[in-house]
Amino acid sequence: MKKWGLHLLLPFSLLSCTQKESKPVNMDDLSTLKKEFLQQIHISNVKEGPFSFNYQFRTIFSSKEVISLFGTLTVHDRLPHGWQRYEGKTFCIVNDQYKEVALDDLFITEIQKEFLRKTCEAHLKKDPTSYFAGNEPLRTTLSQDDIRTFVMDDQYLIVIFQPYSVGGCGDGPFLVKFPFSDLQGHWNSLHPIHSLLKQATQSCAFTSSWDLKQFYEGLLEEHNQ
Amino acid sequence: MVFVKAQTGPANIGDPISKFTVQYFDEQGNMTIRSDGSRAWRCNNPGNLHRSSYSMSKKRGAIGFAGDSSDEYAVYPDKKTGHEALVVMLKGSIYSPKTLRAAMEYYEPKKKDYIDIIVHRTGLNPERTIKSLNDKEFDDFWKAIEFVESWEEGRADFIDKKYISGVHKKRGIIFEYFVQNLQGGVWLKKEEAISLAQEGKLHAIVVHLKNGSAYLRPEHGAKPFELST
Numbered sequence: 001m002k003k004w005g006l007h008l009l010l011p012f013s014l015l016s017c018t019q020k021e022s023k024p025v026n027m028d029d030l031s032t033l034k035k036e037f038l039q040q041i042h043i044s045n046v047k048e049g050p051f052s053f054n055y056q057f058r059t060i061f062s063s064k065e066v067i068s069l070f071g072t073l074t075v076h077d078r079l080p081h082g083w084q085r086y087e088g089k090t091f092c093i094v095n096d097q098y099k100e101v102a103l104d105d106l107f108i109t110e111i112q113k114e115f116l117r118k119t120c121e122a123h124l125k126k127d128p129t130s131y132f133a134g135n136e137p138l139r140t141t142l143s144q145d146d147i148r149t150f151v152m153d154d155q156y157l158i159v160i161f162q163p164y165s166v167g168g169c170g171d172g173p174f175l176v177k178f179p180f181s182d183l184q185g186h187w188n189s190l191h192p193i194h195s196l197l198k199q200a201t202q203s204c205a206f207t208s209s210w211d212l213k214q215f216y217e218g219l220l221e222e223h224n225q
Numbered sequence: 226m227v228f229v230k231a232q233t234g235p236a237n238i239g240d241p242i243s244k245f246t247v248q249y250f251d252e253q254g255n256m257t258i259r260s261d262g263s264r265a266w267r268c269n270n271p272g273n274l275h276r277s278s279y280s281m282s283k284k285r286g287a288i289g290f291a292g293d294s295s296d297e298y299a300v301y302p303d304k305k306t307g308h309e310a311l312v313v314m315l316k317g318s319i320y321s322p323k324t325l326r327a328a329m330e331y332y333e334p335k336k337k338d339y340i341d342i343i344v345h346r347t348g349l350n351p352e353r354t355i356k357s358l359n360d361k362e363f364d365d366f367w368k369a370i371e372f373v374e375s376w377e378e379g380r381a382d383f384i385d386k387k388y389i390s391g392v393h394k395k396r397g398i399i400f401e402y403f404v405q406n407l408q409g410g411v412w413l414k415k416e417e418a419i420s421l422a423q424e425g426k427l428h429a430i431v432v433h434l435k436n437g438s439a440y441l442r443p444e445h446g447a448k449p450f451e452l453s454t
Contacts, residue, residue: 025335045319047279054295074295079314081275083335084296129263129377138342138373164336168375170264170273170298172243211239 025085027073030055040077048079057087060151060158060210063200066092066193068151070160070210072173084163086173088151092193101193103150106157108188115186117144120159123176130167130174139166152193154201154208155179226251231268231289231300234258247291247300254386254428262379267291269301271371272311285310312367315355325366326351332370343369387421388428389441391453402441403453415440 026032034053041051054074061068068090076082091098107113121142124130131138149160157178163169180197200206209215234246237260246260247267259267268291274280276290280299286306287299301307314320320328329340329351340351347365349358358366390410391403402418403410404427413421419439421427429441443449 047282048277048319050277052295056295072295076275076277078331078334079274079277079279079319080311080332081273081298083333085335129261129375131375134377136372164333164339164373168263168265168273168373169333170268171375173241212242213236213238 025073027071027085027087030073033073033075037075037077044078048077050076052076058209059207061153061206061208063203063206064093065196065200066090066152066206067098068153070151081169084169084172086149086160086162088149088158088160090150090152090193092196094192101191103147103159105191106187106193112187113144116159117142117147119178120147120176124161124166124174127167127174129171132166142166151210152197153210154197154206156210157183158210226255226257228257228288228302231291231302233291233293233297234260237261242293243296245291245293249288249300249302256384256386256425258382258384260380260382263375263377264298265307265371265374265376266378268298268307269304270298270307270310271304271374271376272307272314273374274299274307274310274314279314280310285313308367308371311370315363315367315370321356322354324352324354325349328355339373342373346372384426386426386428389418389443389450392450393453399440399450402450 037051037053041049044051052074053076055071057069057071059067060070068088071087071089073085073087074082075084090101092101093099103116107116121132124142125132127133132140132142146161146165147159149162151158151160157180159176159178161167161172161174163172165174167174207215228249229252230250232248234248236242236244236246244261245267246258249257249259251257265271265273270280276292276297276299279285281287281290285299286301287310288302289300290297291300292298299307299310301310315328320331323331325343326340329343333339343349343366344351346369347362349362349366355363355366385406387404387406387410389402390405392399393401393403393412400415401412402415404413404418404421405411418427418429418441419431422429422431422441427441428444428447430444431439432442433439441450
């Protein structure tokens with residue numbers, strides 16, 4: 001299998017916010033976020049440090065036809081733990097140009113969106129660390145607004161939830177993995193990404209690395225064969 | 226059991242790095258591994274205090290830190306100590322002069338409804354300052370924070386560390402070790418004992434020689450291995 005990797009730490013990403021944010025976090029504008037970070041640490045007490053601003057942007061799936069990236073911004077500019085945001089960006093080739101794919105492109109009807117929401121909610125209710133679990137759940141209903149961030153690999157659509165939206169900040173990222181086979185009939189099957197993904201996976205010219213440990217172990221196994 | 230040291234352990238297979246396990250060590254070197262559950266529980270840190278000068282200071286009693294490279298949290302020997310770290314922070318100069326609303330905006334700057342949950346659970350006026358709360362109100366306040374931060378117990382695995390209490394020699398070279406814990410002991414061949422030490426389950430240091438072979442020696446400050454007859 002031909003595999004080629006891409007591991008990026010680039011200042012390049014998307015608007016990733018929820019309605020619950022007091023100040024929407026525009027991760028496309030890392031320069032402004034850096035300025036805010038510097039302003040904050042000037043007024044924070046030194047005991048709250050050491051301060052840090054970490055942005056990681058890595059490929060989850062990469063092929064010539066489809067590319068999906070996952071970003072994590074972790075900002076420690078105060079006690080007790082600063083703040084964190086996740087982002088997902090997925091592109092596919094349409095008319096020789098990379099076009100960004102949104103969840104609204106993949107789940108177009110209300111029935112499809114509701115399927116996505118309900119399935120995520122049911123999954124989160126089974127997770128004992130989520131806000132939906134326990135004798136005294138903090139939340140009972142998942143909102144469509146919570147479902148914004150996603151990535152794709154060779155087998156799954158992975159929906160990722162922002163810190164504190166469905167569980168405590170330290171326990172994330174909370175996510176729900178949908179095998180593509182489970183989504184048949186529940187999403188927009190006419191979207192070009194489906195055929196492009198199929199093309200990529202059949203050609204074996206791709207990397208898929210949501211689970212980095214598994215990815216590198218797989219490579220080592222190939223070397224040893 | 227009193228834990229004296231803690232460090233990050235690998236995440237379970239299939240879990241993301243952020244679901245790291247936490248390894249606790251007691252004075253005898255026995256290890257307890259906490260996995261699953263919430264991060265607050267795994268770290269004995271109900272406020273999810275990041276590793277900082279404050280949270281790791283001697284006064285706060287942290288015994289280590291755990292996390293991935295960009296996101297590390299203080300680890301406390303028990304829940305009480307971790308809880309104290311949160312309470313002292315809230316009563317300190319950074320938080321106590323703030324109103325509950327301002328405090329929660331500072332605690333988690335990007336989550337607008339954090340204060341709404343606190344108010345809903347406590348009935349407190351968000352415009353009051355933390356230092357104006359009486360003991361009962363303050364208790365309600367930190368309990369609500371710990372609730373949002375999430376405390377969910379997971380799995381704790383105890384791995385006891387064994388001792389070498391005797392050795393057998395042939396022509397002056399050790400070929401067997403008597404390895405024991407409180408429950409009893411067993412004679413192990415040299416290779417088996419080395420393997421156990423490499424896994425961190427035996428009080429001994431593995432010494433590697435240039436020729437590729439290895440042997441065990443006592444830990445620093447420990448008595449030499451005793452020859453059994």
